[in-house]
Amino acid sequence: xxxxxxxxxxxxxxxxxxxxxxxxxxxxxxxxxxxxxxxxxxxxxxxxxxxxxxxxxxxxxxxxxxxxxxxxxxxxxxxxxxxxxxxxxxxxxxxxxxxxxxxxxx
Numbered sequence: 001x002x003x004x005x006x007x008x009x010x011x012x013x014x015x016x017x018x019x020x021x022x023x024x025x026x027x028x029x030x031x032x033x034x035x036x037x038x039x040x041x042x043x044x045x046x047x048x049x050x051x052x053x054x055x056x057x058x059x060x061x062x063x064x065x066x067x068x069x070x071x072x073x074x075x076x077x078x079x080x081x082x083x084x085x086x087x088x089x090x091x092x093x094x095x096x097x098x099x100x101x102x103x104x105x106x
Contacts, residue, residue, distance in 0.1 A: 049092050059101055
């Protein structure tokens, strides 16, 4: 089937749906709340990856001072950083698996 036929089929289905002659698929999504992390948890996550504070900061896209502040409890990660910390906590090899960090060497 060509692109034109795909578009025509989709438009016909939309018309049938609007007329009430076709049921649409619906999907309900739920989003887990953003986790919060203690300084010890952040350090444990970093250590589990085998990364230094410098490399961990580059991985997370933040400054080294930010990682230092998190681990010292002077500041706390928010938003996307917490999501990335959560994924890394679940799988310490995530930085490599995701391609964010690549191993170079022999």
